[in-house]
Amino acid sequence: MLEIEIDGKKLTVPTGSTVMDAAHSNGTYIPHFCYHKKLSIAANCRMCLVEVEKAPKPLPACATPVTDGMKVHTHSDTAVKAQQGVMEFLLINHPLDCPICDQGGECQLQDLAVGYGGVSSRYQEEKRAVPAKEMGPLVSAAEMSRCIHCTRCVRFTEEIGGYQEIGMAHRGEHSQILPFLNKTVDSEISGNVIDLCPVGALTSKPFRYSARPWELSRRKTVSPHDGLGANMIVQVKHNRVMRALPLENEAINECWLADRDRFSYEALSSDARLTRPMVKQGGQWIETEWQAALEYIVKGLRGVTRDHGADAIGFLATPHSTVEELYLAKKLAGALGVESTDYRTRHADFSRDAAQQGALWLGSSIVELAAANALLVVGSVLRKEQPLLAARLRQSVKKGMALSVISPIQENLLSHVHARLTVSPVAMLDSLKAVLKAVLARKADASSTLDVVSITPCAQAEAIADSLVNNDNAVIALGNLAQHSPHFGDLLTLANELARLTGGRVAVLGEAANSVGAELTFKPSGKGANAGQMFSVPKKAYVLLNTELDCDSHNPHRALKAVEQAEMVVAMSAFRSDAALQYADVMLPIAPFTETSGAFVNMEGLLQAFNGVVKPLGDARPAWKVLRVLGNMLGAPGFEFESAEQVRAEWLAGLGGELKSKLNNGLSSLTLATPSSASGLVRVGEVPMYQADALCRRAPSLQATADARAPRASAHSSVLAAAGVQSGQEVSLKQEGAAIRIAIDADDSLPLGVVRLAAAHPATVALGGMFNSIELAQG
Amino acid sequence: MLSPDALKQIDREVAKYPADQARSAVMGALRIAQTELGWLSTETIEFVANYLGIPPVAAYEVATFYNMYDLKPVGKYKITVCTNLPCALGGGVDCADYLKHKLGIGFGETTPDGKFTLVEGECMGACGDAPVLLVNNHSMCSFMSHEAIDKKLAELK
Amino acid sequence: MAVFTQGVIFEGVDTSDPNCWTLDAYVKRGGYEALKRILQQGISQDDVIAEVKGSSLRGRGGAGFPTGLKWSFMPRNFPGDKYLVCNTDEGEPGTFKDRDILRFNPHSLIEGMIIAGYAMGVKRAYNYIHGEIFEDYVLFERALDEARAAGFLGENILGTSFTFDLFAHHGYGAYICGEETALLESLEGKKGQPRFKPPFPASFGLYGKPTTINNTESFASVPFIIRDGGQKFLEAGKPNNGGTKLFSVSGHVNRPGNYEIPLGTPFSVLLEMAGGMKNGKKLKAVIPGGSSAPVLPGDIMMDCTMDYDSISKAGSMLGSGAVIVMNEDICMVKALERLAYFYHEESCGQCTPCREGTGWLYRVIHRIEHGQGRPDDLDLLTSVGNNMAGRTICALADAAVFPVRSFTKHFRHEFEYHIEHKKCLVEHKWC
Numbered sequence A: 001m002l003e004i005e006i007d008g009k010k011l012t013v014p015t016g017s018t019v020m021d022a023a024h025s026n027g028t029y030i031p032h033f034c035y036h037k038k039l040s041i042a043a044n045c046r047m048c049l050v051e052v053e054k055a056p057k058p059l060p061a062c063a064t065p066v067t068d069g070m071k072v073h074t075h076s077d078t079a080v081k082a083q084q085g086v087m088e089f090l091l092i093n094h095p096l097d098c099p100i101c102d103q104g105g106e107c108q109l110q111d112l113a114v115g116y117g118g119v120s121s122r123y124q125e126e127k128r129a130v131p132a133k134e135m136g137p138l139v140s141a142a143e144m145s146r147c148i149h150c151t152r153c154v155r156f157t158e159e160i161g162g163y164q165e166i167g168m169a170h171r172g173e174h175s176q177i178l179p180f181l182n183k184t185v186d187s188e189i190s191g192n193v194i195d196l197c198p199v200g201a202l203t204s205k206p207f208r209y210s211a212r213p214w215e216l217s218r219r220k221t222v223s224p225h226d227g228l229g230a231n232m233i234v235q236v237k238h239n240r241v242m243r244a245l246p247l248e249n250e251a252i253n254e255c256w257l258a259d260r261d262r263f264s265y266e267a268l269s270s271d272a273r274l275t276r277p278m279v280k281q282g283g284q285w286i287e288t289e290w291q292a293a294l295e296y297i298v299k300g301l302r303g304v305t306r307d308h309g310a311d312a313i314g315f316l317a318t319p320h321s322t323v324e325e326l327y328l329a330k331k332l333a334g335a336l337g338v339e340s341t342d343y344r345t346r347h348a349d350f351s352r353d354a355a356q357q358g359a360l361w362l363g364s365s366i367v368e369l370a371a372a373n374a375l376l377v378v379g380s381v382l383r384k385e386q387p388l389l390a391a392r393l394r395q396s397v398k399k400g401m402a403l404s405v406i407s408p409i410q411e412n413l414l415s416h417v418h419a420r421l422t423v424s425p426v427a428m429l430d431s432l433k434a435v436l437k438a439v440l441a442r443k444a445d446a447s448s449t450l451d452v453v454s455i456t457p458c459a460q461a462e463a464i465a466d467s468l469v470n471n472d473n474a475v476i477a478l479g480n481l482a483q484h485s486p487h488f489g490d491l492l493t494l495a496n497e498l499a500r501l502t503g504g505r506v507a508v509l510g511e512a513a514n515s516v517g518a519e520l521t522f523k524p525s526g527k528g529a530n531a532g533q534m535f536s537v538p539k540k541a542y543v544l545l546n547t548e549l550d551c552d553s554h555n556p557h558r559a560l561k562a563v564e565q566a567e568m569v570v571a572m573s574a575f576r577s578d579a580a581l582q583y584a585d586v587m588l589p590i591a592p593f594t595e596t597s598g599a600f601v602n603m604e605g606l607l608q609a610f611n612g613v614v615k616p617l618g619d620a621r622p623a624w625k626v627l628r629v630l631g632n633m634l635g636a637p638g639f640e641f642e643s644a645e646q647v648r649a650e651w652l653a654g655l656g657g658e659l660k661s662k663l664n665n666g667l668s669s670l671t672l673a674t675p676s677s678a679s680g681l682v683r684v685g686e687v688p689m690y691q692a693d694a695l696c697r698r699a700p701s702l703q704a705t706a707d708a709r710a711p712r713a714s715a716h717s718s719v720l721a722a723a724g725v726q727s728g729q730e731v732s733l734k735q736e737g738a739a740i741r742i743a744i745d746a747d748d749s750l751p752l753g754v755v756r757l758a759a760a761h762p763a764t765v766a767l768g769g770m771f772n773s774i775e776l777a778q779g
Numbered sequence B: 001m002l003s004p005d006a007l008k009q010i011d012r013e014v015a016k017y018p019a020d021q022a023r024s025a026v027m028g029a030l031r032i033a034q035t036e037l038g039w040l041s042t043e044t045i046e047f048v049a050n051y052l053g054i055p056p057v058a059a060y061e062v063a064t065f066y067n068m069y070d071l072k073p074v075g076k077y078k079i080t081v082c083t084n085l086p087c088a089l090g091g092g093v094d095c096a097d098y099l100k101h102k103l104g105i106g107f108g109e110t111t112p113d114g115k116f117t118l119v120e121g122e123c124m125g126a127c128g129d130a131p132v133l134l135v136n137n138h139s140m141c142s143f144m145s146h147e148a149i150d151k152k153l154a155e156l157k
Numbered sequence C: 001m002a003v004f005t006q007g008v009i010f011e012g013v014d015t016s017d018p019n020c021w022t023l024d025a026y027v028k029r030g031g032y033e034a035l036k037r038i039l040q041q042g043i044s045q046d047d048v049i050a051e052v053k054g055s056s057l058r059g060r061g062g063a064g065f066p067t068g069l070k071w072s073f074m075p076r077n078f079p080g081d082k083y084l085v086c087n088t089d090e091g092e093p094g095t096f097k098d099r100d101i102l103r104f105n106p107h108s109l110i111e112g113m114i115i116a117g118y119a120m121g122v123k124r125a126y127n128y129i130h131g132e133i134f135e136d137y138v139l140f141e142r143a144l145d146e147a148r149a150a151g152f153l154g155e156n157i158l159g160t161s162f163t164f165d166l167f168a169h170h171g172y173g174a175y176i177c178g179e180e181t182a183l184l185e186s187l188e189g190k191k192g193q194p195r196f197k198p199p200f201p202a203s204f205g206l207y208g209k210p211t212t213i214n215n216t217e218s219f220a221s222v223p224f225i226i227r228d229g230g231q232k233f234l235e236a237g238k239p240n241n242g243g244t245k246l247f248s249v250s251g252h253v254n255r256p257g258n259y260e261i262p263l264g265t266p267f268s269v270l271l272e273m274a275g276g277m278k279n280g281k282k283l284k285a286v287i288p289g290g291s292s293a294p295v296l297p298g299d300i301m302m303d304c305t306m307d308y309d310s311i312s313k314a315g316s317m318l319g320s321g322a323v324i325v326m327n328e329d330i331c332m333v334k335a336l337e338r339l340a341y342f343y344h345e346e347s348c349g350q351c352t353p354c355r356e357g358t359g360w361l362y363r364v365i366h367r368i369e370h371g372q373g374r375p376d377d378l379d380l381l382t383s384v385g386n387n388m389a390g391r392t393i394c395a396l397a398d399a400a401v402f403p404v405r406s407f408t409k410h411f412r413h414e415f416e417y418h419i420e421h422k423k424c425l426v427e428h429k430w431c
């Protein structure tokens, strides 16, 4: 610890602190631009100059290490003169166009200029004009004359994003911030540079010119996308969400947002919103009143129960639905005697449901996960599934975490990978067995009931085993590809066995904002069918909560066929879709997360509640209210809720008052199924980042990014050769009798025996299972 | 994009640095590429970046920071004259004026036949030899009196 | 061009001989004897450093930091890699001495670096050579090949367990890369933007490892110091200013060139050696240490001796030893305008005061020179300069301000005349 005196106040700070750190810790503000607590120190703006006693010249607080007994003055004549001098330099070439600048009102330069700037400029030469830059659909770099060269954006892409996409080219006064000439900024977390830019040089393209910051009201909410549950501020004008910004929460999203958290709000006011209840009559959709639509549904569901029994009804919801929505949907199903409810429409393997000892979750807090010394990620495209978690783990790797990956897709994680096995979906099992065997070999006194006799671990498996055994605090994490795989149960089993042997933990990376909440609430009860069975043995009626069967199904071909034969399909959704117009009989416009109160349980089991920030659009209603009314209309008891809070309270009481004890990745027995060794090609069908949920799918700016490009198939060049196909050629891909034509590229990073073809996209929804066998043929 | 010989030269540069520091070779690699192709196009810079496994924008930063890299096509002979103070005192400005007159172009311009580009240079660390000029970045010419300039221009076919 | 020598680096070098640079010629001059002695007699690292300290050698790159002391900062028992780097970036206007070391006596540098590597326990070194002297870079690589073939570089040098290798790296046109941390960035394949210090290169240098950086001339002086003793080197100069030093004399003299003379030699003697003033013109001003050093009027200069202390007492710096001589025909506004333009062009651009200030200074001087000066422009120059100097990461901003301060101080009347009459006080002729 070191002693330092700042403006006469004494304090002690840890060795290694800078003057800026010290000032922060006692609440002293030192003006700055280039300094940012999450980025490396550049010390280039020189705004933070302070007077240090005994130093011959003013020193930058951000970069000056505290020495014992140091005395600092942040407001002395010397300090203020130095700061004013810098401010004058910053302003001489700045356009001073605050009245038309998007940053106006929230600009650090503007704020500080008021305090430090001179009255009139002593600089009378022509100002520098910097040409606009193109950075892609999300970040506007149209006003680069405003740039003050703090290089925060450059450092962000390099240090947090993991890959330098923005640079400062040229030198001296000619320096310019730019992306490489023919490139856009494609990082999945690129929007953060907008927040980082202290002036109005980098701004939000979708938000540009749409509002002035002081016209906006700020409301807290939670991101509705991945399982991280990033905290956000949404800004509202005239009952419309204009912008989403991060709300700092070090334990969850730090100070960042992923691009989809930030930009998906565009979908909220898109034309694709469903704003009126609709009923299909004689093949025609007609808009109707709520009462009529709900009566129609009650009558329909009663009819199916009467004619076919409650077993003939299935309820499906997405894990993006709130706790309240899921709880009331479950309760409504129960009132009808329906046991078939599920949220796992993208899953294929439900074999270990009975053995599961609790709800699947992260197994620890996010902070604890990031502190693991060794992490094995199984079946994931991590950056696309969990953009911010991937960024956080990148920092962990820099601090020494051994990160290993077993996955069918060789993702560029933009950080050091300790060991990696890129194998077909089914071979992930053998890979884990190999790791298990290698672990057993390192633990003389350990044994396993799982059969790994015939396995010979390869060097990578040995390396993974080393990292798991040699580090206490190891984690085996299962990503979306693992969870969606037909071998999920076995993967979970093997992960548990590895965790047991290495003293580590199993983590299930929650796919959606409320995966853990759904796991706690919406799995089938009793003898009810799971999501897979609801399609393989079709039901007579389906109630869909937020689910869009074309994009949210493991096997859309089968799912769409199943609903086609149903007598009644109720779609509760914030959006209309072509597919739903086909398969549904009633569509109820329900409120998206910004228009309803609710709560999500994030991947670490944290319940985060939020309120609606705007009124529902058109006739849309919060789903919990709709479900409550349906319950009332069915005459079911226990639907007398006044508020979402009451619903949540009853839900929580049902869980025993707290949910942590219900979270458990353990299995009551460890056994492995014998996977049928598939012959022929298998599909690897990941869900693209911006197809993951209904909001992303309808946010125009996200849809304009490189990540949203229409999928193309890819396969190892020897797979193409065997099929007599050239890279880049259009081919026919067939699953379960359905075929699509699509271009295919050679990608030798893929394992043999697979065709990679993204799921959840209109171009591919005609096909079958995400990880099922697939046929590849010319033309 | 680059000849096998150029790639071999780049590999030689890479070998000078520790195995995980190929980035250090970017200045040499850009120089080699420019020497072969005459100037550095966006494609060339991207090629070099990919060859060394560094982000293209990082290579672009380098290519634009150092002023001997040419990001636009230049004449067959790029003549850089030093006019910094010590050289000016030794005839550098006069030498530049003479070249402008002889070639009929100003600084930053290329003769219509595409043969000569004239560039104003900063100190080349050869002030004792003033006036000095640099032909195509790598060939230093000292004591460039008017006669010496005439002779040099005649040599540059 | 010949080098005139009364000193240690060019002793016995016949610059008119096209082969004077070769290993053969160097060995004939007594080259590599110092290295052989160290390795064969097993002289300790400490003793080598002590000898360099005893020589009172001060860094020849401009800052004049004692070389032996710098070497002793290098962590001795550091477990990982350490590096040694030579600074042959030589971009300071007026300086052209290191180039002559490379092309006429490269092995003196190579031997000096090997000895330094031995003393500091370094295995890998780089020489950063500015791009404009590419031919000399190529020649230096040939000299390296010779040294490697002769077993002076590589593994198990001269049959001992000592391993050391040296590579050449070239710049490509950026003055700022002469600043040692910018040089390191450049060597890492980045833009040459100086790093904030601390940490200093001795703890966080090339690739983040402990690194020592010296100027070419500093290293090239080392073989003599080891061979003939630090004391002998010291005695060649004067106390606190040990040894002989290369002075690059440019401008209005009859024989511009490099003069290797004892520190402490009177400026008048040096001027004489350089053939005196060209065309018998009157001496007006001298910049005694490269363009970043404050200019001194000719009469003050004539009273100085060429060493760190004397020049510093006169209000300037010995810097890199670049002596820029100006005669009575020079308009000091014009001369300053050219220098201001240089610093404006060469600012790396990261620090606000330097990026914006160098351009501002240049534009004000430019407008004075072009007859658009304003009465308060000299105050403005002072004020802008004060807001730059000492407020930046590296000393380039200071280097840009020194000439402005000294020109407007010693030749203020010329600036005032310019502002008032919109033309030069003297009829300006560059040469």
Ligand SMILES: Cc1cc2nc3c(=O)[nH]c(=O)nc-3n(C[C@H](O)[C@H](O)[C@H](O)COP(=O)(O)O)c2cc1C
Binding pocket: C058, C059, C060, C061, C062, C063, C064, C065, C067, C070, C087, C088, C089, C090, C091, C092, C175, C176, C177, C178, C179, C180, C181, C213, C214, C215, C216, C218, C219, C394, C395, C396, C399
């Ligand atoms: C703007 C600037 C330019 C410099 N240029 C050079 C140079 O060209 N050559 C050099 O040796 N040192 C140069 N230096 C000094 C170096 O930073 C460093 O002090 C020197 O290389 C150390 O070597 P020495 O101790 O042997 O002098 C420069 C410094 C600054 C601030």
Ligand code: SF4
Binding pocket: C176, C193, C194, C346, C347, C348, C349, C350, C351, C352, C354, C355, C392, C393, C394, C395, C396, C397
């Ligand atoms: S003072 Fe100038 S040259 Fe030095 S680091 Fe700062 S901007 Fe770059």
Ligand code: FES
Binding pocket: A031, A032, A033, A034, A035, A042, A043, A044, A045, A046, A047, A048, A049, A060, A061, A062, A063
């Ligand atoms: S915040 Fe310290 S120099 Fe920019």
